[in-house]
Amino acid sequence: MxxxxxxxxxxxxxxxxxxxxxxxxxxxxxxxxxxxxxxxxxxxxxxxxxxxxxxxxxxxxxxxxxxxxxxxxxxxxxxxxxxxxxxxxxxxxxxxxxxxxxxxxxxxxxxxxxxxxxxxxxxxxxxxxxxxxxxxxxxxxxxxxxxxxxxxxxxxxxxxxxxxxxxxxxxxxxxxISKEVSPFKNVVESNVHSNLKLEEIAFLCNMSLSTFKRHFMLEYNEAPGKWLQDKRLQRAKDILQEGQLKPSDIYLDMGYNNLSNFSIAFKNKFGISPKEIH
Missing domain, CATH: 2.60.120.810 (Jelly Rolls)
Known part of the structure; x- marks a missing residue:
């Protein structure tokens, strides 16, 4: 865009x-x-x-x-x-x-x-x-x-x-009129549980996607896509364990376009499907 x-x-x-x-x-x-x-x-x-x-x-x-x-x-x-x-x-x-x-x-x-x-x-x-x-x-x-x-x-x-x-x-x-710019880690960690894509978070950091990825690796020693996915899936698991919401209620908020992709990623990480969480 x-x-x-x-x-x-x-x-x-x-x-x-x-x-x-x-x-x-x-x-x-x-x-x-x-x-x-x-x-x-x-x-x-x-x-x-x-x-x-x-x-x-x-x-x-x-x-x-x-x-x-x-x-x-x-x-x-x-x-x-x-x-x-x-x-x-x-x-x-x-x-x-x-x-x-x-x-x-x-x-x-x-x-x-x-x-x-x-x-x-x-x-x-x-x-x-x-x-x-x-x-x-x-x-x-x-x-x-x-x-x-x-x-x-x-x-x-x-x-x-x-x-x-x-x-x-x-x-x-x-x-x-303050010249202070939001620190990189503050921007990243404020958007961990948002549904923004990597490219959108990079834009908020005033960086190209490639610069953002390099900067992220230096800060976190991990690829940003995997780091964010792990954080968001852990958040999803915590929410499902509370028992108030179903997988279909939360997959969009976790940055997934459809329930199927969310379920596959969840099972790959935790070994069980999100429907099996109680």
Whole structure:
């Protein structure tokens, strides 16, 4: 699957004006785990549909009652239609320079928080609905007045969220300018029990698959495919022994496309089929 460079692929008629860009994203088909290289921090104001984002060490799912502020980086996006035939999301990109300028003007001089997560969940309310309506009107205007208004709208939403979420949002904004990258082992071990493929975990580590495999061998002295499979099968055995779930309930979560492949791998490792676990 090709990597989408965002917002670069949206910049055709529109330039990023002084580090700010608004883009109306619409879609009529589900997209599952698309690889996205996000080069600017971004508000994702979801209006119709569902969205899930896999980060290096966690994931988050939201519906149209919530919005996300996402840190720039390599992420996997899943975007799903609901009952409507269209997925609609308003994206508001801002550069690191714009963020630093805002923080200097409006927040205390706190040091960047290096262990912040890559996202902040925003509960949509009447103010945000009104803000998005004003952005829609602004987005159809290409005058210089519009560009200047966009700067004010960026400051407006940031100030509103600071008032709404207080210190939690302030600390999150400071974490966005931290240069710390998630350590390799942290990314790998956070995804041991996910259903992500090796190639997808490598992408979250900002590595090609071949580089990831070499790095993995140095860290763990074992091929990543076998290491992950053993960990996930052991997890499956533990779950089945609890007696609450059947093999058909868990094989997808363990990274297998079908029950048959899961059963074969399980029997090869433990000598019995998953159905025989009590």
């Amino acid at each position: 090709p990597i989408e460079n965002i917002p670069e692929i949206y910049i055709k008629e529109k330039e990023v004006n002084e580090g700010l860009l608004v883009y109306d994203f619409k879609m009529t088909n589900d997209v599952v785990k698309s690889k996205v290289n996000l080069s600017m921090n971004m508000f994702s104001f979801l209006q119709v549909g569902k969205k899930q984002v896999h980060f290096a060490d966690t994931s988050i799912a939201v519906n149209s009652k919530q919005s996300l502020l996402l840190k720039k980086g390599n992420w996997l996006w899943t975007e799903l239609l609901e009952t409507e035939a269209i997925y609609y999301c308003k994206l508001f990109f801002f550069s690191e320079e714009k963020l630093i300028e805002f923080l200097k003007k409006h927040t205390k001089n706190v040091q960047p928080y290096t262990n912040g997560v890559a996202y902040f969940v925003i509960e949509n309310d009447d103010y945000i609905v009104a803000f998005l309506n004003s952005l829609s009107i602004l987005n159809s205007d290409t005058s210089n007045y519009s560009a200047n208004l966009l700067k004010i709208k960026f400051e407006e939403i940031m100030l509103y969220l600071l008032a709404k979420y207080e210190q939690a949002f302030e600390f999150y904004l400071h974490s966005l």
